[in-house]
Amino acid sequence: MSIITLTTDFGTKDHFVGSVKGTIYSELADARIVDISHQIAPFNITETAYILKNAYKGFPDGSIHIIGVDSELNEENKHIALKLDNHYFICANNGVISLLTAEIKPEKIVEINIHDRVETSFPVLDIFVKVACHIARGGTLEVIGKVISDVKKLIELQPFISSDNTSISGNIIYIDNYGNSISNISKKLFQEVGKGRNFEITANRYTFKKIYSKYSEFVDFSVPKEIRQKEGSRLALFNSANYLEIAIYRSNLNTVGGAASLLGLNYRDKLTINFI
Template sequence: MSLITLTTDFGTKDHFVGAVKGAIYSELPNAIIVDITHDISPFNITETAYILKNAYKSFPDNTIHIIGVDSELSIDNKHIAIELDNQFFICPDNGLISMIASEVNPTRIVEINIHNHTNSSFPVLDIFVKVASHIARGGNLNVIGKEISNYKKITEIQPKVNQQQTIIKGGVIYIDNYGNAITNINKKLFSSIGKGRNFIINASRYQFKKVLNGYNEIVDYTLPEEKRQYDGDKLALFNSADFLEIAIYRSNLKTVGGASTLLGLKYRDTITIEFEDIVKPEFVTINQ
């Protein structure tokens, strides 16, 4: 029984998702199809990479992931199938895989080249489903194309550190359902560069000098309940995926608002962390 996931920017209004699922069931009647999401912002590669990176690890080995975002075939945007972390990914070579593969190297990468490949105007339906079905039946990746050694990498999802290691410069890579702004700065990088030093996080015109371990940490539970008024307060924390997040406590885009609206944070906005610069004392020789 094959487990196949779908991650697309198709939305659910049109026929696209239904057509893809129907094609999978026509090829594999016993398949299990899981929708990771179809609400990716149109053509947003970074958002796709963030969501998929944090979803795929929960799936069992040999799961097949079909990714339909910016999937039209072109000279600059080839189609690839990747075996990585004991799972398979069928996607355009537009850089989205580089965030997923930032910690785990692919076992094998194949550039897809099957019959009528270049003639398809709906490659997720016409090509990706066929490749997924081939893999699900135990087929070898080399049958559907030639093996390659590299894939396209996008640098915008990687934060930068200055030479003195006093500043991390990152950016907003995703706005979640609550309006929280997720950055590309993870806890591991923060800890390795910060080394326990004091810091200031700059997000738009707002600053944070503390990173919480959870949303509720902002609440002072020693106060009577009627005096706990924190809804709408801003905070910074490392989320469940260990990425730095700028959030509004109990945010709701329809009422209170979220960090994206209240703090004016948008996709690709710059976020910096400035660490205290510890100057080592200079020692001089004193003649006695």
């Protein structure tokens, strides 16, 4: 039986997550359900896209991913199911999947058309679960929808490259649990545009001239402990997902604080890399 994952902005206080899981188990008693996250900021499809992109690859081929963020059906927000990278995704066609399709072409996309048989104000429960269980039983996508050629793009996920290739402008798209500010500038893009040139990153009123590959690389272990880099120092690095991150060394939101609060780098804020 395929794994079914859940990524939503439902939180855990209300009944929504429990209802979705219960309905899956009612249809597939031996289902395997994994929570990716239910703490997405409400309706934040950019944050959803970032989390999903970095989580789904850890699951085996054939896994089914239900995405319950901004999922209400309307004329501009149709429901889709697609097969991509040997995984299945069920979501609204609101751009949430475009971070994945920018790098990997889907094998098949369908616009779900079972709504005429199901009246619902809770589509994740009444539509997405039915589609996921259909796929888990070996059903094909064509049975639950009409084939379409593309998905809606989320423009704000795309960094801007200057016409003379001297700069990349991006935005903060995610604040992690440590308060670190993660941008939409990938290591691959940085290397393709920069071509080994020197650079300077400007984020708010702060500048960075070095990018680290891990947090501990920031520390000079050859100097005495009492004069090493301290908690609260700022740094830039490519994180485990290979996106440019502005971080506070050993940040703790209860004591030191994170980059979002200390440096004023919040969701949608701009940062620029200038190549010299």
